Each structure stands twice: as structure tokens, then as C-alpha cells.
Amino acid sequence: MQDKNKANKKFKSQYKVKKLVSENLISKKMLNKKLSITMFIAFLLLFTLILRLFWIDFVKGAEYKEAAYKQQTINRIISPKRGTIYDSTGMALAISSRVDTVTINPGNILYSNNKKVEPEFVAKGLSEIFNLDYNEVLEKVNSSSSVSTIARKVEQDKITTLREWLSENNITAGINIDEDSKRSYPYSTFASSILGFCGTDNEGLWGLEFSLDDTLKGTPGKIVTTTNAAGQEIIDDNKQYIAAQNGSDVVLSIDYKIQSIIEKYLKQAVIENGCQGGGNAIVMNPETGDILAMANYPDYDLNSPNTPNEWLAEGWDALSSDEKVSKLYEMWRNKAVSATYEPGSTFKLITAAVALEEGLVLPDTENEFNCPGYHYVDGKKIDCWRSYRPHYGQSLREALQNSCNPAFIQIGQKIGVTTFYRYLRAFGLFETTHSGLYGESNSIMHDEDEIKPIELATLSFGQRFTITPLQLITAVCSIVNDGILMQPRIVKQVINSDTGAVTNTEPVEVRQVISKETSEQMRDMMRSVVVDGTGQYVNIEGYSIGGKSGTSEPPEDKPEQGYVSSFIGVAPTTDVKVVVLVTLYHPTGDKHQGGETAGPVVNQIFTEILPYLGISSNNQGSDLNNSDSSEILLTDVRNKTIAEAEKILESAGFRVESSTNIDKTITLVADQVPKPGVRLLNDSIIYLYTADSTVHVSVSVPDLRGMTAQQAINSVKSKNLNIKIEGSGKVISQDYVFGSQVEEGTIITVTLQDELQDAH
Numbered sequence: 001m002q003d004k005n006k007a008n009k010k011f012k013s014q015y016k017v018k019k020l021v022s023e024n025l026i027s028k029k030m031l032n033k034k035l036s037i038t039m040f041i042a043f044l045l046l047f048t049l050i051l052r053l054f055w056i057d058f059v060k061g062a063e064y065k066e067a068a069y070k071q072q073t074i075n076r077i078i079s080p081k082r083g084t085i086y087d088s089t090g091m092a093l094a095i096s097s098r099v100d101t102v103t104i105n106p107g108n109i110l111y112s113n114n115k116k117v118e119p120e121f122v123a124k125g126l127s128e129i130f131n132l133d134y135n136e137v138l139e140k141v142n143s144s145s146s147v148s149t150i151a152r153k154v155e156q157d158k159i160t161t162l163r164e165w166l167s168e169n170n171i172t173a174g175i176n177i178d179e180d181s182k183r184s185y186p187y188s189t190f191a192s193s194i195l196g197f198c199g200t201d202n203e204g205l206w207g208l209e210f211s212l213d214d215t216l217k218g219t220p221g222k223i224v225t226t227t228n229a230a231g232q233e234i235i236d237d238n239k240q241y242i243a244a245q246n247g248s249d250v251v252l253s254i255d256y257k258i259q260s261i262i263e264k265y266l267k268q269a270v271i272e273n274g275c276q277g278g279g280n281a282i283v284m285n286p287e288t289g290d291i292l293a294m295a296n297y298p299d300y301d302l303n304s305p306n307t308p309n310e311w312l313a314e315g316w317d318a319l320s321s322d323e324k325v326s327k328l329y330e331m332w333r334n335k336a337v338s339a340t341y342e343p344g345s346t347f348k349l350i351t352a353a354v355a356l357e358e359g360l361v362l363p364d365t366e367n368e369f370n371c372p373g374y375h376y377v378d379g380k381k382i383d384c385w386r387s388y389r390p391h392y393g394q395s396l397r398e399a400l401q402n403s404c405n406p407a408f409i410q411i412g413q414k415i416g417v418t419t420f421y422r423y424l425r426a427f428g429l430f431e432t433t434h435s436g437l438y439g440e441s442n443s444i445m446h447d448e449d450e451i452k453p454i455e456l457a458t459l460s461f462g463q464r465f466t467i468t469p470l471q472l473i474t475a476v477c478s479i480v481n482d483g484i485l486m487q488p489r490i491v492k493q494v495i496n497s498d499t500g501a502v503t504n505t506e507p508v509e510v511r512q513v514i515s516k517e518t519s520e521q522m523r524d525m526m527r528s529v530v531v532d533g534t535g536q537y538v539n540i541e542g543y544s545i546g547g548k549s550g551t552s553e554p555p556e557d558k559p560e561q562g563y564v565s566s567f568i569g570v571a572p573t574t575d576v577k578v579v580v581l582v583t584l585y586h587p588t589g590d591k592h593q594g595g596e597t598a599g600p601v602v603n604q605i606f607t608e609i610l611p612y613l614g615i616s617s618n619n620q621g622s623d624l625n626n627s628d629s630s631e632i633l634l635t636d637v638r639n640k641t642i643a644e645a646e647k648i649l650e651s652a653g654f655r656v657e658s659s660t661n662i663d664k665t666i667t668l669v670a671d672q673v674p675k676p677g678v679r680l681l682n683d684s685i686i687y688l689y690t691a692d693s694t695v696h697v698s699v700s701v702p703d704l705r706g707m708t709a710q711q712a713i714n715s716v717k718s719k720n721l722n723i724k725i726e727g728s729g730k731v732i733s734q735d736y737v738f739g740s741q742v743e744e745g746t747i748i749t750v751t752l753q754d755e756l757q758d759a760h
Contacts, residue, residue, distance in 0.1 A: 078178060078179065078220060078221035078222055078242075078243070078244045079101070079178075079179070079180045079181060079202060079220055079244060080181075080217065080218030080219055080220055080221070080244035080245055080246050080247055081096050081181045081218065081244070081246040081247065081497070082096040082181060082183060082198070082202050082216050082217055082218065082246075082247045083096075083215065083216040083217075083218070083246070083247035083248045083249045083250060083495075083497055084096070084249045084250075084497070085195065085208065085209075085212075085216070085249070085250050085252065086249065086250070086251045086252065087251075087252055087254045087255060087256045087259070088251065088252060088253055088254060088255050088290075088292075088492060089255060089256055089257070091256040092186060093185065093186070093187065093190065093191060093195060093252070093254075093256075094183065094184075094185055094195055094209065094302075095183075095184055095185075095186065096181040096182065096183055096184075096202070097181065097182050097184060098156075098179065098181060098182075099153045099154055099155060099156075099180050099181060099182040100154045100156075100159050100177050100178060100179060100180055101149065101151070101152050101153070101154065101177075101178050101179075101180040102126075102130070102149070102150045102151045102154055102159075102162065102175070102176070102177055102178075103147050103148060103149050103150060103175075103176045103178065104122070104126075104140065104141065104147070104148050104150055104174055104175050104176065105146060105147060105173075105174045105175075105176070106140065106141055106142065106143045106144070106145060106146075106148055106174075107144070108173060108174045109122055109141070109171065109173065109174030109175060110171070110172060110173040110174055111169075111170050111171060111172065112170045112171075112172045113170075117169075117171055117174070119138060119141040119142050120138065121169075122137075122141050122171075122175075123137040123138035123140075123141050125165055125169070126141075126150055126151075126162075126175075129158060129161050129162055129165060130150065130151045130154070130158060132150070132151070137150065147176075152180065152200055152201075153180060153182040153200065154180075159177060162175075162177065163177070181202060182202075183197070183198040183202055183209075184303060185197075185302035185303050188301050188302065188303060189299040189300060189301055189302065190256075190259065190260070190263070190302075191254060191259055191263075191294070191295070192207075192296075192299045192300050192301070192302050192332075193207065193280075193294070193295070193296040193299065193332070193333070193334035193335075193336070194207060194208060194252075194254065194294055194334065194437065194490070195207050195208055195209060195302060196208055196209040196210055196302075196332070196438060197209055197302050197305045202217065203217065204216065204217070206305070206332050206438065207332075207334070207438045208250075208252075208436075208437070208438060208490070210438050211436060211437070211438045212250055212436075212491070215247065215248050215250060215494055216247040216248065216250065217247050218244060218245050218246045218247035218248075219244065219245040220244055221242045221243045221244035221245070222242050245498065246497045246498055247497065248494050248495060248496050248497055249494070249495040249496075249497050250491055250493070250494055250495075251491070251492045251493035251494075251495065252490055252491060252492065253290035253291050253292060253489050253490055253491070253492050254291065254292065254293060254294070254490070255292045255293060257609075257612055258283055258292045258293040258609050258612070259292075259293040259294075259295065261293070261605055261608045261609055261612075262281040262283060262293045262295045262580075262605055263295045263297070263299070264735070265281075265601050265604045265605055265733075265735075266279055266280070266281045266295050266296075266297045266582065266601065267297045267737070268601075268733075268734075268735075268736075268737040269582070269584060269597065269598070269600075269601045270297045270298075270584065271737050272589065272705070272737060272738070273565075273584055273587040273588070273589045273591070273597050274587060274588035274589045275584045275585055275586055275587045275588070276562065276585070276586040276588055277561075277562065277564075277585025277586040278296065278297050278298055278311075278335070278585055279296070279297055279582070279583055279584040279585060280294070280295060280296045280297070280335050280336040280469055280582075280583050281293070281294070281295050281336075281580070281581065281582045281583070281601070281605070282294050282336055282469055282470060282473050282580070282581045283578060283579070283580050283605070283609070284473055284474070284477055284488065284578070284579050285577065285578060285579075286477035286478070286480055286481040286486065286570075286576055286577075286578075286579050287481055287486070287507075287576075287577070288486060288489060288507040289474075289477070289486030289487050289488050289489045289507055289508065290488075290489050290492070290507075291435070291437075291488055291489065291490050292578070294334075294336050294337075294437075295336075296333075296334060296335055296336060298310070298311045298331070300331050300332065305328075305332065306328060308324075308327065308328070308331065309331055311331075312327050312328075312331060333439065334437065334438065334439055335469075335585075336468070336469045336470055336583075337435065337437045337438075337439060337440040337441065337468055337469075337470045338439040338440060338441045338468070339441070339468065340441055340443060340444055340466035340467055340468050341466055341467070341468075341469070341552070341564050341583065341585070342462065342463050342464065342465065342466055342552035342553075342564060343462045343467055343472050343550055343552065343566070344461075344462045344463060344550035344551050344552030344553075344564060344566065344594065345403045345461060345462055345548065345549060345550040345551060345552075345594070346462060346472060346476075346548050346549070346550035346566055346567070346568050346581075346594070347461065347462025347472070347550070348400060348403065348408050348460075348461055348462060348548060349400075349476055349479060349522065349526070349548050349568070350423070350424075350427060350475060350476075350479070351408055351411055351412060351415070351420075351460050351461070351462075352396060352400055352408075352411070352522065352525065353423075353479050353514050353518060353522050354415055354419070354420060354423045354514075355396070355411050355414060355415055356396075356514075356518045356521055356522065357423075357514045357515060357518045358415065358419060360411075360414045360415060361396045361411065361414065362395075362396065363395065363396050363397045363521055363524070363525055364395045364396070364397055365395050365396070366393065366395055367393030367394070367395070368393075368394070368395055368396065369393070369394050369395075369396070369399050369404070369406070369407035369410050369411070370392060370393055370394075370406070370407075370410075371384055371390050371391035371392055371394060371399075371402075371404045371405075371406040371407055372390050372392070372406070373386070373387035373388070373389075373390035373406075374387055374406060375405070375406035375409045375410070375457070377409065377453050377454055377457045378452070378453045378454055380454060382405060382406070382409065382457060382458075383405070384404055384405045384406050385403065385405060385551070386402070386404075391404045391406075391407070394407055396411070396525070397525050397528055399411070400525050400526075400528070400529055400533070400548070401525075401528050401529050401532055401533030401534065402533060402534070403533070403534050403548075403549060405461045408460045408461045409457045409460055409461065411460060412456050412457060412459060412460025412461075413453075413456065413457075413460075415460075416456075417448060417451045417456055418448070420456070420459065420460075421448045421451075423513070424445070426485075426511065426513045427475040427478065427485065427513055428471065428474060428475060428485060428510065429443050429445070429467055429471055429475060430442070430443060430445065432471075433470055433471060433474050433487065433488045434487055434488075435470060435487070435488035435489070435490055436489075436490050436491055437470070437488075437490055440468070440470070441468055442468075443465065443466060443467040443468070443471060444465060444466045444467075445465045445467075446459075446465060462550065462552065463552055463553065464555075469566075469581055469583050470488060472568070472581065473568065473579055473581040474486075474488055476568055476570070476579060476581075477579050478513050478514070479513075479514065479519060479522050480519060480522065480523050480526070480546075480570050480573075480576040480579065481519070481576065482516040482519045483512055483513050483514035483515055483516055483518060483519045484509060484511075484512055484513070485509075485510040485511050485512075485513050486507060486508065486509060486510065487507075487508035487509075487510050489505060489507060489508070491505050492504070492505055493505065523546055523570070523573045523574075523576065524546075524573065525546075526546025526547055526548060526570060526573060527544060527545070527546040527573040528546075529546060529547060529548055529549075530545050530546055530547050530569075534549045534593075534594075534595040535547045535548065535549055535567065535569070535595055535599060536595070536599075536753070536754075537595055537596065537599035537600050537603055537732055537753055538567065538569050538595075538599045538600075538602050538603045538606070539603075539753075540603060540606055540607055540610075540617075541617075541727070542617030542618050543571055543572060543606065543610060543615075543617055543618070544571065544572040544573045544574055544618070545569055545570070545571045545572070545573065545606060546569070546570045546571070546573040547567060547568055547569035547570060547599075547602065548567070548568055549566070549567050549593070549594035549595035549598070549599060550564075550565070550566040550567065550568070550594045550598075551563055551564070551565050551566075551592065551593050551594045552564045552566075561586065562585070562586030562587070562588070562592075563586065563587060563592040564583065564584070564585055564586070565583075565584045565587055565592055565593060565594040565596075565597040565598050566581065566582060566583040566584065566594045566598050567581075567582055567594050567595065567598035567599045567601070567602045568580070568581045568582075568602075569581075569602040569606060571606055571610060571615065572615060577613065577615060578606075578609065578610070578613060578615075580602050580605050580606065580609075582598040582601045582602050582605070583598065584597055584598050584601075600732045600733040600751065600753075601733070603732070603733065603751055603753075604733050604735065604751060607726065607751065630681060630682070631679035631680060631681060631682075632652055632653050632654070632679065632680055632681075632682060632684075633677075633678075633679050634654070634674060634675075634676050634677065634678050634679070634680055634686065635648065635649075635652070635676055636672075636676035636677070637649060637669050637672060637676070637688070638669050638670065638671065638672060638676075639668055639669065640668065640669055641664060641665055641666060641667060641668060641669070642658050642660065642664035642665075642667050642668075642669060642688060642690070643664040643665045645658075645669045645672075645688055646658065646664070646688070649686050653682040653683065654680070654682075654683070654684055654685070654686045655683060655684070655685045655686070656685075656686050656687075656688060657685060657686070657687050657688070657720075657744075657745075658687075658688040658689075658690075659687070659688065659689050659690060659693040659695075660690045660692070660693065662690070667690050668690065668691070669688050669689070669690065670689055670690050670691040670693070671688075671689040671693075672686060672687065672688055672689070673686070673687045673689070673696070673743060673744070673745035673746070674686070674722060674745055674746070674747050678724075678747065679724075680722055680724070680747070681713065681722075681723065681725075683717075684722045684723075685717075685720055685721075685722060685744075685745055686745060687743075687744055687745040696743040696744070697720075697743065697744045698741040698742060698743055698744070699719045699720060699721065699741070699742065699743075699744055700719070700738075700739055700740070700741060701719070701721070701734075701736045701737065701738050701739065701740050701741075701742055701748060702715045702716065702718075702719060702738060703738035703739075704716070704731045704734050704738070704748070704750055705731050705732065705733070705734065705738075706730055706731060707730060707731045708730055708731075709725050709728070709731075709752060712725070712731050712750055713725075716748050719744075720744040720745065721742070721744065721745070721746055721747075721748055722745060722746065722747045722748065723747065723748050723749075723750060724747050724748070724749040724750070725749075725750055725752060726749065726750070726751050726752065727751050727752035727753055728752050728753075728754065729752045729753045729754035730752060730753065730754075731750045731751070731752055732751055732752065732753045733750070733751045734748055734749065734750045734751075735748065735749040735750075736748055
């Protein structure tokens, strides 16, 4: 029994030992398992970390580096100064003046103690200074971008106000003032269709500003600064300043004086003739191809190009947004280069030149062409413009003088389609002139294989196809330039504004189109047109002027387009230095013929620009109405007493009006109207002003057209105006448009011409 108990105890003891050993083994296995899991997890985490570091460093490293750079640096753009555009005499037509651009670094706008400025306070201050919407400014201040623009092209008075506000509120970081430039045009509407304009970022949007943008705009610079964690600028050697490269200056072929002259007379002609489609004028030097002037009317204000001109202002608010945009595009358009038209009888110069060059006709063969008032082509009757009084037998010279359509139909038939088109290509009428002017269009001509007898007939006298005014004047320049076609030139020089280096644009000779002999014959016949033909309104005593009138009818299916009246003049015909083309669209006045409407405008232009260009008159005598014997030289009476001045002027034959009742024996003359040095008719009125005189009375200019010299004198006298008379006959033009306001005493220059029966 005792042995049994011992055996049980031993068994139990051994069991406990085995159990303990077993439990220890299990515990060790679990520990090993946990350790393995832990090591696995640790390895997995380490592997993941390595993968993450690899991803950050090698895969996304460049991107994160760039992001960090952007976060730690601030780039501010420095705008270059846009190049100046000059006329050929050095007048600045488009300039860039100093202004500033204001930007902010959102989230980093700090007081001097490095405390952030409240966004609402910043937005309130900036919106009040620059007259901006508060909510829009607040949105920019709260944005996450590194730099945000608040105001561009800010004038100095507002910049001064901003600096004072920053100083008063101890704001030292986060609001930046960077130098910028603003484009402006000193002469407002002057040469608007040529120059064009820029956007707010100084990028050219229209005209030469657009086509010469790469030359004018320059290269922007920048300022790169490093910031700390608080967004403050760190002053160290890492700050970069990359200077802007200013744009180059450009010198145009345009002459300010000539441009001013044609703009004045073109505007007057469009208004007086009620031209619903406006008008344009071009002046060129045929020897160099230089465009001396180019104008369109109506024009627009280059400093406010999105504001409708007076032609568009009426009913503007009623237009839709798309209609407004369309109207603005039309207002900006340079029709002299971008709008095609039927040249009408001015094109007969080209037809005549081709026929002469080919030896098909001679200038003065009597009765070579017959005009019974019409001509039948393929059974279709084509009338002469003067069908009521036929021209009958004519030479080429007479046909050109009379602008006879039947005669030129017969000339076109002699030439033939193939030869005609060969010369049209040689004259450059199937491609743009490559002038460099913005928006230049090409002609719209029939394909050669589509030309039938009717098309050849209308082609010969300039209808049923369209070209641009620039294409026509360029071709005519070649006719009078010994047959040499020159490429039109608008840019004469490009000047590096930083270094002063000059790059000249040399004249480009395109080709010889006709011979020198043919050119001489054409110049002589063009002179005949002005002396004895439809161009007599252009004749100026003492000058050898030639030209050709043109009147094209609207297409049969578009009568609402109206007539196009034009005249192209050349002077002097012995050695042509200047060619003028005036084109008037849809005149609605009493007259629509080119010789009657556009001819007087060319006369006015030549009268002023020929003396200006140094082309002297051969006139040794003078018209009775304009002779020195009937005119008195107005002397300078400024700085003399009123009493003394009145005595001098009245004894010379003038009427005198003074603006003061103060003692005339001690009061001095400060100004006189007209200015001294001009010659005036006897009994002209002179106004004297003292230093205290501030009001000069304005009067309305009367309509003098159609009056005799004496009628015109009486009319201007009744308005307290003065008159200068050129020519004889009846008034065909005046230098101030009727209805315009001028001050009393102003001289109105009128041109008189004997009345013509025909001026097609």
C-alpha cells in the first residue's frame, strides 16, 4: 500500500515535470513565433520605408525639389520697355511711359514685427486705393498662389498713396511694387489704322503693334528671392536679378506732316460727300516704295480702342455682345490694305500701259477707237458712262482723257486674255504687296481659264473684280517709275534701344514691268487727263500733275453698296516723286463721279504736300484772286499797345477788333488772330488779345462749295472769318469742313476751279 502511494507520488511528480517542460516548450515556441512576426513586421516597415525613400528621391525627387523651390522662392517678373514707334522725321507716334505693377505674396503679408496682416484689412486697403472690388481682392489675398497681381499700369500718384499706406500701417513684406510700362499714343487718332494698339500686358493686338510685336516687345526680366518658413525674404547672395531687355525702336516711312494733311482732307471729303462706307487715302514715293501716308476715315482713338467712334456710338447700347465685337473689328480695319474694291476707271492706266508696251496701239493715232455711246460684247450691250453724248472717234490719249469704256473694251480685245493676265501678274495683282502692314488682303480675280469676252471687257475698264487700294497704287507707281515695280515699304529702320545699333530696311526692287519709253508715254497721257480730261479738278497752276479718275458701279445684285469714287494723281509728271490715291465709298451727295468727289481732295493734298516736299512750282505769274497786289502782309503787332497796333493794322487796310476796354494806350497786345506773316485780302479782320483775354469766340464754318470768289468772301466776312483764295472759277473745296467750329479771325482756304461738264 505504501509502495503504491510512493508510485503515485512519483508519477505525479514526473507528470508535473513533464507538464512544466511541455508548457515551457509551448511558451518558447509562442515567443519565437511572436519574435518572428515582429521581425517580419519590422522588416516589412523597413522595406516600405526604403521603397518610400526610393520613390521620393528617385521617382518624385525632381517634382518635390521643384515644389520646395517654389515654396521657398518668389519670382517677380520685370516687364521690358516696349520700343517706340517713330515717323520718318523723328516724331514719336507710340511710346511706353513708366508705370508700376502691384503684386502680393498671399499668406506672407507681414507687419514689421513679423506678425501676419489680417486678410480683410489688406483687401480693404488695396481695394480702396485702386478702386477695385473688395471681394475680388480678398479672394486674391486668401489664395494659395505664391504671387498674385492686384493692379497693372498704375500711375505714380496711386503708387505714392500705396507707399504711404504701407508706411502708416508698418506693413513691410508681401506687397510688391515692380516697375512696368504703359503704351500710349500722343496723337490719339493719328494713323490709327496703321499703328494699331496693345493689350494690358503690352502685347501688340492690332496693326503694326501686332505685326512688329517680336521687334517691339523685348524680353522680360525677373527677380528671384528666397524666403524663410515665415515667408519673409532672406537677404543673401542667392537673390537673382535678371534685367529685362527692352524692345527695339522702329522708324516708319510715314511722314507726320503728310499724314496730317491727308487725314484732314479725307475726313472733310467723307463728311461733305456723305460717304456711308467712309474712305481712305494713300501717298507713296514711287522711286523707293515708301508709304509716306495712309489714312482711313472714320478712325478711332488708339488710347481707347474699345470705345466706339462717333460713327458707331449711336445705337451702340442696343447691340448684342457679338455685334459690338464685329463693329469694333470693322472700326479697327485698315481698308486701304484689307478691303478689296472694284477700281473702276483708274484701272484703265494698266490697260493702256499693257497695250502700249505690247505695241498694239500708239498714243495719238486718230480715230483708232469708236464710241457710239455703247459697245456690244457677246450680244450684251455695255454703255459708255457718257452714252447721252458719245465720244465717237478717239485716239488712245483721248480715250484715257474721256475715260471711255467702249474704247477700252476694244483695247482689251486687242490685248487678249493670256497677255493681259501675264501683265497683271507682273504688276503684282495676284499676290499681296508684302508691305508688312497688318491684315493685308489679296485681290479677287477670275481664273484665267474662266475669262470669256464679257469678263475681258469689264476687266479692261476695271470692273467685276476686286483689288486693294494698296495693290492699285503700287502698280501705278511702277507705271510712272520708268516701269520698275517697288515693294511698298512701311518700316525704314529698326534701332536697338539699348545699344543704339541701327538696322536699315533697304528699298526692294521687285521687277521691271514695262519699259522706260512706255512709262514716259503714260506719264504724258496722264498729264493730258488732268489738263484736258476728267481730271481737271486736280490741276494746280504751276505744277505738272497727271492722274486718272475712277467711278465703279455697285454689283447688279448689291445696289446698296453704292458707287466707289476714286482718283489717283502723280506729280510732277516729268519726274514723279509722289503718287496719291483717294478712294471714297458710297458717296450719297449730289455727285458720285471720281473726278468731282475724289479729284478735289487730291488737289488739296498736292497743294500742301508738293511745297512741303520741296517740289517747286513753275508758276511765274499768279491768279488775280491770289496775287500779291490784292493781298496785304500781316505784320506782327504783339507787344505793342492796343492803340498802336490798331493804327498800324487799320492803315494797312485791315479791320481790327480788340478784346479789352482798358486804356488802350498802355495795354499791350499778347496775341493776334490770324498769326503774323500771312497775306490777307484787303478789309480782312484781325483780332487782338491782351494777357487777360481768356475767351476766344468760336463760329461755325459756312459751306462755300459752288460759290464764286466774291460770294465766298461775303460769306466768311459775315462770320468774322478770313479767306484765302486759290484758283479761279467756283469753290470746289475748302480746308475746314463746313459746320466745324473755329475761332473768329481764322483763315479759310478755298480752291476754285472752272466748272467742268464731265468729270467721270
